[in-house]
Amino acid sequence: MNRQIRIIGLIALVMFGVAFVNLNWVQLVNAQHLANNPANVRVILKEYAIARGPILSGDEKTVALSVKTPTETLKYLRTYPEGPTFAHVSGYYSYVYGRAQLEATYNSWLTGQGGGLTMQQLSDQLLGGTQQGNTVVTTINDQLQKAAAQALGTHKGAVVALDPTTGDVLAMVSSPSYDPTTISGHDPNADAAAWKALQADPGKPMLNRAASQTYPPGSTFKVITAAAALQNGLGVNTSYPPTGQFLPAQTNMPIKNFGNEVCGGDMTQALTQSCNVYFARLATQLPPGALAKTARDFGFGEAPPLDISDVPSRLPTDADLKSPAFVAQSAIGQYNVAATPLQMALVAAGIANQGKIMTPRLVKEVRDPQGNVIKSKPPSLWKTAVPPEVAATLTTLMEGVVDSGTGTAAQIPGVKVAGKTGTAQNATGQAPHAWFISFAPADAPKIAVAVLVENGGNLGSEATGGRLSAPIAQQVMVADRQVRGW
Numbered sequence: 001m002n003r004q005i006r007i008i009g010l011i012a013l014v015m016f017g018v019a020f021v022n023l024n025w026v027q028l029v030n031a032q033h034l035a036n037n038p039a040n041v042r043v044i045l046k047e048y049a050i051a052r053g054p055i056l057s058g059d060e061k062t063v064a065l066s067v068k069t070p071t072e073t074l075k076y077l078r079t080y081p082e083g084p085t086f087a088h089v090s091g092y093y094s095y096v097y098g099r100a101q102l103e104a105t106y107n108s109w110l111t112g113q114g115g116g117l118t119m120q121q122l123s124d125q126l127l128g129g130t131q132q133g134n135t136v137v138t139t140i141n142d143q144l145q146k147a148a149a150q151a152l153g154t155h156k157g158a159v160v161a162l163d164p165t166t167g168d169v170l171a172m173v174s175s176p177s178y179d180p181t182t183i184s185g186h187d188p189n190a191d192a193a194a195w196k197a198l199q200a201d202p203g204k205p206m207l208n209r210a211a212s213q214t215y216p217p218g219s220t221f222k223v224i225t226a227a228a229a230l231q232n233g234l235g236v237n238t239s240y241p242p243t244g245q246f247l248p249a250q251t252n253m254p255i256k257n258f259g260n261e262v263c264g265g266d267m268t269q270a271l272t273q274s275c276n277v278y279f280a281r282l283a284t285q286l287p288p289g290a291l292a293k294t295a296r297d298f299g300f301g302e303a304p305p306l307d308i309s310d311v312p313s314r315l316p317t318d319a320d321l322k323s324p325a326f327v328a329q330s331a332i333g334q335y336n337v338a339a340t341p342l343q344m345a346l347v348a349a350g351i352a353n354q355g356k357i358m359t360p361r362l363v364k365e366v367r368d369p370q371g372n373v374i375k376s377k378p379p380s381l382w383k384t385a386v387p388p389e390v391a392a393t394l395t396t397l398m399e400g401v402v403d404s405g406t407g408t409a410a411q412i413p414g415v416k417v418a419g420k421t422g423t424a425q426n427a428t429g430q431a432p433h434a435w436f437i438s439f440a441p442a443d444a445p446k447i448a449v450a451v452l453v454e455n456g457g458n459l460g461s462e463a464t465g466g467r468l469s470a471p472i473a474q475q476v477m478v479a480d481r482q483v484r485g486w
Contacts (some may be wrong), residue, residue: 005218048074048095053110053133055102058364064090064103066133069186078103078184080254082142084177085149088208089362096191100361101208101308102136107376109134110367132369139168139364147479148173150404151472153482154202157433157453158210160345161476164445166360166379167349169306171476179207211310215452218424218465219274221295221333222433223347223394226267228294229282230390236267236397240284246262248284251325255332258343258423272405274421276332283331284324291331292321296401298347298385299357301340305382307362313339333424345450348437350383351398352418352445353367355378355391357383364457372446399442407436409470412478416442419473421465431455436469440477446486451471 057065063086066076071435078093080086091101099107108114112133148159148171161171182194183270198206207213211318229238245254263275270278283291295301295315303312316336320326329335342360350357359382366375386394398418401407407419422435434456439448451469480486 010127017035025486040395042118046477047107047111048076048326050111050131050133051076052078052093053112053369054133055106056063056135056137056146057086057142057415058137058139058170059142060137060316063138063140064093064180071186077186078181080180080184082178083181084205085145085173086140087177088174088210089138089172090177090180091308094182094184094191095186097183097195102138103377105307106136106363106366109136112369114366121434131160134369134374135367135371137365137367138171139163139361141170141480141483143483144166144171144476145173146482147171147483148472148476149175149177151475151479152453155453155468155472156209156454157451157456158208158213158341159452159472159476160210160341160450161480162293162345162349162360164349164352164439164448165358167361167382168364168379169360169362170447170480172210172362174207174209176203176205178199198216208308208310209341209452209454211304211306211308211340211342214311214313214340215433215454216337216424216426217333217339217344218422218433218435219276220331220347220420220422220437220450220465221280221337221339221345222271222274222331223351223420224298225230225279225283225291225297225331226271226353226397227289227298227386227390227394228286229267231294231386232286234282234285235249238251239266240264240270240278240281246278246280246328248324251327255328260421265472268397268400272400274401275405280328281332283327286327288322289318291327292318294386295337297351297383300383300395301344304342304346304360306342306360310342311340313343333422339453341450344437344452345448346382347385348420348439348450349445349448350385351391351394352442352448353391354388355384355386356381357385389461395442398438402438405472408467408476409466410436410438410474412440412474412481415440415477415481417443417474417477419470421470423465424453434465434468436465436473438470438473439486440481444486446484447477447480449476453477 052066091103093103110133159173244262245256247254258277263273298314359380402417402419406421408420417440419438424433434453436451439445451472
């Protein structure tokens with residue numbers, strides 16, 4: 001009997017110990033995670049008693065705003081005056097579904113909890129006054145954001161525009177989009193119905209195609225291949241006879257030009273014509289690992305440090321890139337190469353900025369309720385992709401693409417524009433993706449733009465990136481010139 005009592009006592013002691021450890025884990029170790037979990041309704045209810053701070057565009061237009069309601073449980077309603085135009089930047093703030101994007105990343109600041117309390121906020125908490133959140137100011141220009149959305153129109157895809165010298169994200173548009181207000185109301189049934197409809201939509205309107213989805217970059221990747229060649233003894237005079245196909249070693253599948261066109265010549269001619277066989281052959285003459293190293297120097301393989309969720313662009317494995325067949329395919333942006341529009345905008349921006357890629361900046365400052373700046377993010381360097389002389393050569397090559405090549409639709413009268421088209425095959429029977437990356441003015445860059453149109457290309461033509469995506473980029477650059485006066 002005594003033995004059984006001891007066993008039961010031991011079991012009870014162990015169970016008490018487990019409960020004690022678990023309680024301390026929840027309260028001490030995991031408390032911050034639970035508090036920041038957007039599904040924690042208790043935290044959400046507490047936050048709804050705070051006048052959540054607004055989110056503003058860089059030119060002071062209201063992107064997100066909390067308005068007072070007559071109820072005591074949910075005192076404030078989050079609204080989005082710009083609707084779908086800024087949805088993938090602002091995200092949503094929902095009683096049912098929590099937070100996303102800037103609403104999530106800057107939640108502690110928007111609720112007035114980040115960076116310590118001002119005297120006014122402390123007084124409000126102690127005396128029961130209305131607690132005011134801080135204001136988050138983005139780098140997005142409202143006029144340019146709208147111009148990019150209008151230029152993209154009903155196409156499924158994305159536009160990203162950056163200031164090459166600061167890294168400021170001037171525009172970030174993903175289409176199709178959604179209205180965050182529809183899932184941020186105080187009627188759980190209405191929010192749930194709207195959420196269900198958005199999740200069921202085959203167009204995936206809640207997906208941020210600009211930063212959270214990768215695509216084969218196609219011929220836009222040729223600027224990286226050219227950069228690798230220029231740094232490894234293969235200059236612009238490297239020339240190959242015109243041909244319609246190239247058969248790398250270790251394969252019986254030749255690489256062909258779109259439409260079985262014949263092309264060749266030197267690097268200038270090849271980039272202007274977007275010649276597949278030239279860049280495939282060029283890559284096989286690079287030292288082992290050179291193409292991957294240059295791509296990583298441009299940021300491939302890691303997610304850019306952005307204020308909202310994004311994903312890394314991808315390269316084939318180092319083992320695969322030892323194969324001439326795979327490196328040739330990769331050199332023209334195919335095989336297992338995949339990039340976000342944000343990444344390709346950073347590639348263009350890096351070339352524009354003498355080889356230096358600035359950290360992409362989506363929020364420039366946070367202000368307290370009295371308008372004082374309490375947090376700022378100065379521009380900072382992210383990557384040094386290529387030396388200045390290589391960036392200058394790439395700029396000249398890309399100018400040729402717009403002056404007389406596949407990107408002539410991006411021309412702006414009186415302005416030098418550098419660009420590169422891309423038409424990326426992605427699935428059997430599917431139209432290729434249409435790409436264009438660019439910057440302007442080429443001799444004193446103010447803006448870098450990447451445009452992706454999903455399945456917008458023509459199955460038989462390499463020039464479709466130039467016919468479809470280049471005019472979109474051109475409209476964005478023209479709008480920026482009008483807005484910022486360069």
